[in-house]
Amino acid sequence: MAESIIHRLNADAEGFDAELDALLAWEAVSDAAVANAVESIVEAVKTRGDDAVLDYTRQFDGSTASSLSELELPTARLQQALDAIDSELKAALEHAAERIRQYHAHQKQESWSYAEADGTVLGQQIRPLDRAGLYVPGGKAAYPSSVLMNAIPAKVAGVPELIMVSPTPGGKLNEVVLAAAAIAGVDRFFAIGGAQAVAALAYGTETIPRVDKIVGPGNIYVATAKRQVFGQVGLDMIAGPSEILVVCDGKTDPDWIAMDLFSQAEHDEDAQSILISPDPAFLDAVEQSLERLLPTLERAAIAGVSLRERGALVQVADMDAAVELVNRIAPEHLELSVESPQALLPNIRHAGAIFMGRYTPEALGDYCAGPNHVLPTSGTSRFSSPLGVYDFQKRSSLIQCSAEASALGHTASVLARSESLTAHARSAELRWPRK
Numbered sequence: 001m002a003e004s005i006i007h008r009l010n011a012d013a014e015g016f017d018a019e020l021d022a023l024l025a026w027e028a029v030s031d032a033a034v035a036n037a038v039e040s041i042v043e044a045v046k047t048r049g050d051d052a053v054l055d056y057t058r059q060f061d062g063s064t065a066s067s068l069s070e071l072e073l074p075t076a077r078l079q080q081a082l083d084a085i086d087s088e089l090k091a092a093l094e095h096a097a098e099r100i101r102q103y104h105a106h107q108k109q110e111s112w113s114y115a116e117a118d119g120t121v122l123g124q125q126i127r128p129l130d131r132a133g134l135y136v137p138g139g140k141a142a143y144p145s146s147v148l149m150n151a152i153p154a155k156v157a158g159v160p161e162l163i164m165v166s167p168t169p170g171g172k173l174n175e176v177v178l179a180a181a182a183i184a185g186v187d188r189f190f191a192i193g194g195a196q197a198v199a200a201l202a203y204g205t206e207t208i209p210r211v212d213k214i215v216g217p218g219n220i221y222v223a224t225a226k227r228q229v230f231g232q233v234g235l236d237m238i239a240g241p242s243e244i245l246v247v248c249d250g251k252t253d254p255d256w257i258a259m260d261l262f263s264q265a266e267h268d269e270d271a272q273s274i275l276i277s278p279d280p281a282f283l284d285a286v287e288q289s290l291e292r293l294l295p296t297l298e299r300a301a302i303a304g305v306s307l308r309e310r311g312a313l314v315q316v317a318d319m320d321a322a323v324e325l326v327n328r329i330a331p332e333h334l335e336l337s338v339e340s341p342q343a344l345l346p347n348i349r350h351a352g353a354i355f356m357g358r359y360t361p362e363a364l365g366d367y368c369a370g371p372n373h374v375l376p377t378s379g380t381s382r383f384s385s386p387l388g389v390y391d392f393q394k395r396s397s398l399i400q401c402s403a404e405a406s407a408l409g410h411t412a413s414v415l416a417r418s419e420s421l422t423a424h425a426r427s428a429e430l431r432w433p434r435k
């Protein structure tokens, strides 16, 4: 019997929970061999700086550079790429960049303060990070869209210095990635990737400046390196392979849904595409579409493995059961391909991005709708949010007391003495003596 293109599950069948858990598990994150390899790379970059980054870039990306400075592309080179690309592509990048900028402008937080009756002023001061490190993946595919999604929120936040890294396998530069970096206003661009690039951004080397926070997705080596350098540097999140979860009432064209499932499956063999529907005949129709359309994909080999290993068509009793499953999976992308997505929305608790209605394919969000495509994966939308301007802003609390703030002084003194911290108490009492 031919192997089926995708798993078929029924949420009411015995053993469903275990089957679903097995599909959702993404074990690679805790792979010990990868963790050990990454630890050696991080340690080498920490101690040998540029030389180690160059050695690993030669080893993993086939670079022939003889110094790390050869792997830095001046901003004039980025502009040259922008000037030379096809005019339709340039217009599409600029259109996407503008929409991403407009959306993210709504996220910008401002400082605030308020005054109390005794003259005490309290507030919060918002400041951008000094320097951000942007990781743009480049191993199996190049991602100009990820350049925009990483850099534009940082720009909107007002970060003065953006350092971008992106690998160039075989030393072959991707001109569209460079052009996107020019549009987004990247300050320094290094053609390096993997754990060595993450370590270089975290610790700094002779050539690469240390950054305050590293953002952006990447493969298992990148994700593991980010995990290992956290604390030395801030992070946005640890992103895993791309995912899509579609909920459909059975009334959307099955070819549309099949292509939406492929759109994430084509990223990576580890990517995950799941469809949930109460209509078994519709699940059959989508399965047939998947079989018919798979051979027409450029990346059929990758998408085929992804669907076979981690994809699923899941039958549920009704839409309430579908929503319950959504919250359990907590997907990166959720498509609500139904007549009235607004009716389901109040009950959706966990999803990185929600695509509402039959005419909102997830692919638009990947490129140009406006919201960010760097999103929490592997169930982490339970506690994490999309990359945004807030990731590039920090908050400082502001406190200014007046000579009249004796009530505050008294409370501090009483609490400090209850903790036997008498210097704390006396610091308050010197200003506002106890009566």
Ligand SMILES: NC(=O)c1ccc[n+]([C@@H]2O[C@H](COP(=O)([O-])OP(=O)(O)OC[C@H]3O[C@@H](n4cnc5c(N)ncnc54)[C@H](O)[C@@H]3O)[C@@H](O)[C@H]2O)c1
Residues within 6 Å of the ligand: 037, 060, 061, 136, 137, 138, 139, 140, 141, 143, 146, 167, 168, 192, 193, 194, 195, 196, 217, 218, 219, 220, 221, 222, 239, 240, 241, 242, 267, 268, 271, 373, 374, 375
């Ligand atoms: N969430 C998002 O927004 C988003 C966007 C785009 C891509 N992605 C995901 O990012 C990932 C990109 O992965 P990628 O591999 O294409 O590019 P990548 O840039 O993340 O990784 C390439 C690097 O991996 C390192 N590497 C490869 N094999 C190695 C080995 N054996 N030992 C040590 N290091 C090694 C190399 O240094 C290389 O430079 C995919 O999973 C894709 O789905 C996510």
Ligand SMILES: N[C@H](CO)Cc1c[nH]c[nH+]1
Residues within 6 Å of the ligand: 143, 145, 146, 241, 242, 243, 264, 332, 366, 373, 374, 375
């Ligand atoms: N779907 C990816 C995030 O999971 C982002 C992307 C970039 N290009 C195409 N898609």
Ligand SMILES: [Zn+2]
Residues within 6 Å of the ligand: 242, 263, 264, 267, 366
């Ligand atoms: Zn995508």
